[in-house]
Amino acid sequence: MTRKVDRAVCKDCKVLPGECLVSQHKLMVVDVGVKWRKQKYRSNKCIKTRWWNLNGGKMALFKDKMLQGDPWRVEGEPNMIWDEMASRIRNTAREVLGESRGLGPPTKETWWWNEEVQQAIKAKKECYKRLHKCRNEDNYKCFRQARKDAKKAVREARGKACEGLYQKLETKDGEKDIYRIAKQRERRTKDLIRIKCIKDEADRVLVKEDEINERWQTYFDTLFNEESRGDFGDLDVTFDDTNRRFVRRIKAQEVKEAMHKMKNGKALGPDDIPIEVWRCLGDIGVTWLTNLFNKILVTKKMPDEWRKSTLIPIYKNKGDIQSCSNYREKAYDKVPRQVLWWVLEKKKVPTKYVEVIKDMYEGVLTRVRTVDGMTGEFPITIGVHQGSSLSPYLFALVMDELTYNIQDRAPWCMLFADDIVLVDETREGLNSKLEMWRNALESKGLRLSRTKTEYMECNFSKTRGDPNDIILDGQTIPTKDVFKYLGSFIQKDGAIEHDVNHRIKAGWVKWRSASGVLCDPKIPNRLKGKFYKSAVRPAMLYGTECWAVKKQHSHKMGVAEMRMLRWMTGHTRNNRIRNEEIRRKVEVAPIVEKMRENRLRWFGHIQRRPMDAVVKQGDMVQVPGVRRGKGRPKLTWGTVIEKDMAVLGINENLVLDRCEWRKRIHIADPN
Numbered sequence: 001m002t003r004k005v006d007r008a009v010c011k012d013c014k015v016l017p018g019e020c021l022v023s024q025h026k027l028m029v030v031d032v033g034v035k036w037r038k039q040k041y042r043s044n045k046c047i048k049t050r051w052w053n054l055n056g057g058k059m060a061l062f063k064d065k066m067l068q069g070d071p072w073r074v075e076g077e078p079n080m081i082w083d084e085m086a087s088r089i090r091n092t093a094r095e096v097l098g099e100s101r102g103l104g105p106p107t108k109e110t111w112w113w114n115e116e117v118q119q120a121i122k123a124k125k126e127c128y129k130r131l132h133k134c135r136n137e138d139n140y141k142c143f144r145q146a147r148k149d150a151k152k153a154v155r156e157a158r159g160k161a162c163e164g165l166y167q168k169l170e171t172k173d174g175e176k177d178i179y180r181i182a183k184q185r186e187r188r189t190k191d192l193i194r195i196k197c198i199k200d201e202a203d204r205v206l207v208k209e210d211e212i213n214e215r216w217q218t219y220f221d222t223l224f225n226e227e228s229r230g231d232f233g234d235l236d237v238t239f240d241d242t243n244r245r246f247v248r249r250i251k252a253q254e255v256k257e258a259m260h261k262m263k264n265g266k267a268l269g270p271d272d273i274p275i276e277v278w279r280c281l282g283d284i285g286v287t288w289l290t291n292l293f294n295k296i297l298v299t300k301k302m303p304d305e306w307r308k309s310t311l312i313p314i315y316k317n318k319g320d321i322q323s324c325s326n327y328r329e330k331a332y333d334k335v336p337r338q339v340l341w342w343v344l345e346k347k348k349v350p351t352k353y354v355e356v357i358k359d360m361y362e363g364v365l366t367r368v369r370t371v372d373g374m375t376g377e378f379p380i381t382i383g384v385h386q387g388s389s390l391s392p393y394l395f396a397l398v399m400d401e402l403t404y405n406i407q408d409r410a411p412w413c414m415l416f417a418d419d420i421v422l423v424d425e426t427r428e429g430l431n432s433k434l435e436m437w438r439n440a441l442e443s444k445g446l447r448l449s450r451t452k453t454e455y456m457e458c459n460f461s462k463t464r465g466d467p468n469d470i471i472l473d474g475q476t477i478p479t480k481d482v483f484k485y486l487g488s489f490i491q492k493d494g495a496i497e498h499d500v501n502h503r504i505k506a507g508w509v510k511w512r513s514a515s516g517v518l519c520d521p522k523i524p525n526r527l528k529g530k531f532y533k534s535a536v537r538p539a540m541l542y543g544t545e546c547w548a549v550k551k552q553h554s555h556k557m558g559v560a561e562m563r564m565l566r567w568m569t570g571h572t573r574n575n576r577i578r579n580e581e582i583r584r585k586v587e588v589a590p591i592v593e594k595m596r597e598n599r600l601r602w603f604g605h606i607q608r609r610p611m612d613a614v615v616k617q618g619d620m621v622q623v624p625g626v627r628r629g630k631g632r633p634k635l636t637w638g639t640v641i642e643k644d645m646a647v648l649g650i651n652e653n654l655v656l657d658r659c660e661w662r663k664r665i666h667i668a669d670p671n
Contacts, residue, residue: 009033046373049090050097051274059280062096066281074291081292082303089273112161120146120153166522178517178527182535185516196371199322209372216368217375219324220311224366224380226334247352250297252290259286270308300355308377309366309387334383335398336445337361343401344394357394360385392417402444406436410614416486427468430455434472450475456483458492488543494634499543500553504560507540511564518568528568529586533669536564537591544595545602548637554592561591584670593667596644600665603641604655 002010012031054062066089074081127146131139165181168174197205198212206212262275278285296302319326344354364385365377384391399415407413413433414421420437424430438448455470455477470477482498483490489499511518514535518528540557547553565582566572583589609616645651648664655661 048100049093049272050100051093051268051276053097054093054276054280058096062092063280063282065092065096067284072284072288074288074295078292078296078299078301079303081295082305085288086271086273086305089277093277112158114157117150117153117157120150124150162522169523169527175527175530178523178531179535182514182517182531186513189516195321197322198324199320205322212372213368213370213375216313216324216370217378220329220366220368221378223329224334225378225382244351247297247350250290250293252286255290255293256286267312270310271305297352297356300352300359302356302359304363307360307363307365309364309385310369310374311366311386312369330383330386334445335395336382339444340384340394340398343398346401347397357390360390398446402440402446403437406433406440408433410617419486421485427457427470431468431470434470434477438473448472453477454480454483456480456490456492458494488546496547496549496553499547500556503540503542503544504556506542507536507560507564510536510539518564521570525569525585526587529565529588529669532564532568532586532588537561537588537594540591541594541598545598546637547595547599548635548640549595549599550635554595557595558590558592561588587669587671589667589669596647597665597667599637599641600644600648601662604658604661604665607652607655608658 009032010030011033014029016027016029124143124146127139127143131143165177169177196212197207198215199205200211200215206215259275259278264274264276264279266275268274278289281288313324313327313329315321316326316328341354341358344357364380366380367377368375384394395417399418403415407415411421412423414423422430422433422437424433441448450472453472457479470479481492483492489502491498511532514531517523517531540561544557562579562582565586565588569582569585571577571582606615650661650664654664
């Protein structure tokens with residue numbers, strides 16, 4: 001039923017007789033034409049310096065302008081020295097490289113646009129204006145022809161640009177572009193690239209820009225500045241004079257090596273100066289930075305601009321996208337600052353370094369970048385810096401000091417950052433260990449997660465297990481048959497079926513995300529194989545060096561890989577093309593042989609390690625009092641290694657010669 005005034009928008013209607021609804025009724029579908037008023041694209045554009053133009057002649061011009069005058073003196077306070085140099089760099093960059101006023105609508109493509117398309121679109125718009133003023137037959141014909149010519153110009157321009165793109169991929173310099181194309185096409189397939197509206201604490205959707213920014217600021221302010229409970233115990237310890245020892249100056253070679261390890265194209269901080277600037281300035285830039293760092297070391301004061309940071313929420317790709325809690329928030333637990341200073345002094349870190357680190361955490365401010373712009377700045381008073389290269393080391397020092405007296409040797413206790421594995425022969429022993437760890441960490445402001453802690457029992461003797469539960473602070477820990485640790489799955493029966501299936505799924509996830517280039521028939525098969533070897537195959541091979549692999553596991557991995565390779569080349573099994581021919585086209589070696597190479601490489605690494613190394617201890621663990629049961633013995637990793645060495649005709653004595661061992665076990669990809 002519709003009103004007469006609305007019948008004009010109804011274009012077509014039909015009845016679907018086969019659809020089952022209620023008796024005496026049929027499903028009717030109506031096509032409706034609705035006038036949509038296109039809204040002008042609005043964005044909070046941020047003016048950016050075109051640092052991507054810092055190459056070629058502009059790089060030389062930028063360096064010449066920077067070397068003019070005398071901006072390289074290092075006299076006065078570090079804050080004044082840095083502000084003067086940073087202003088000089090930013091002003092020179094705007095003058096030489098130019099500025100970008102921000103991106104346009106994210107749905108528009110302009111990389112293929114040329115002058116012919118511009119003229120055709122302009123002619124079409126002029127014809128449309130004449131048609132809008134006078135709707136006669138001549139104007140209709142003129143507009144239709146102009147629209148046809150514009151579509152043809154766009155089609156030809158896109159085709160020519162794409163043809164040039166594919167031709168560039170054939171060259172040596174254009175091979176790296178396949179990764180950029182894959183990232184662009186994968187981003188285009190996502191339903192939601194970014195979202196503006198966010199829910200508040202009461203799950204009410206916020207639509208106003210000021211409310212959204214305030215919500216983000218309040219959420220992260222509460223998250224980062226929530227004080228830890230507890231008095232942290234006695235932190236006043238009498239130290240000797242070993243902390244107050246001599247600290248040498250920073251050398252220019254150390255600064256140069258640190259710059260060499262940094263990558264280009266990384267996100268900019270609030271100072272808007274990338275690492276490419278200092279590489280462009282060469283030795284004079286390294287010398288100036290070295291003098292500035294030594295000045296900071298002497299005065300124990302770093303520039304105020306370095307105390308500011310920008311936080312960008314990244315969606316986890318799971319859960320409600322409008323909920324702030326489903327965005328990646330922090331990399332490390334909230335370590336109380338007073339506990340951090342206590343640990344540094346307890347670890348005999350020189351007092352000079354401790355004072356400099358304390359100054360790094362004074363007056364720290366951060367802000368959140370959202371779709372609606374920047375939030376206001378707010379301080380961070382607890383925890384280590386998120387994203388700082390020093391934070392992993394500081395967090396590891398804290399964890400090591402707080403648990404020093406309760407750590408066991410591997411594999412009974414294993415730590416990786418904030419991931420902890422505790423192993424014991426009985427549940428009573430495990431409960432005791434868990435309670436000791438809880439007391440040691442929570443007495444100093446850290447907290448064991450109740451929701452992420454899991455328990456798994458490995459009962460290989462098939463005897464009756466202990467009926468008691470694992471308790472953490474009065475809460476029962478859930479029991480799992482499969483335990484995930486550092487990306488690999490451990491089963492209670494020691495099998496690897498779950499991990500094998502997970503690796504295959506991980507490979508398919510990577511493959512589907514890159515299907516925009518892997519399934520493009522215009523991209524050379526050789527480049528597809530190169531992309532597969534660098535992006536997809538590593539996801540499938542992760543952790544396989546530790547598998548006691550059986551033939552069925554190798555077969556499943558090989559079948560999954562061949563399905564991917566055949567799909568990449570556009571062939572199916574009905575084409576009757578042998579696997580060797582497919583591999584020759586994409587230049588990819590069998591994944592089963594690469595798994596064997598990884599196992600032998602890891603075996604050689606273990607054998608070359610000293611007897612007290614952690615990996616050596618795990619390999620040499622012997623369980624006393626265990627008798628082999630009836631039937632065929634279970635396959636062990638050592639047995640698989642022996643078979644691998646027999647296939648290649650090598651023995652264990654060769655592992656000490658690392659170069660020769662690597663040469664003998666290497667599996668080359670076919671050409």
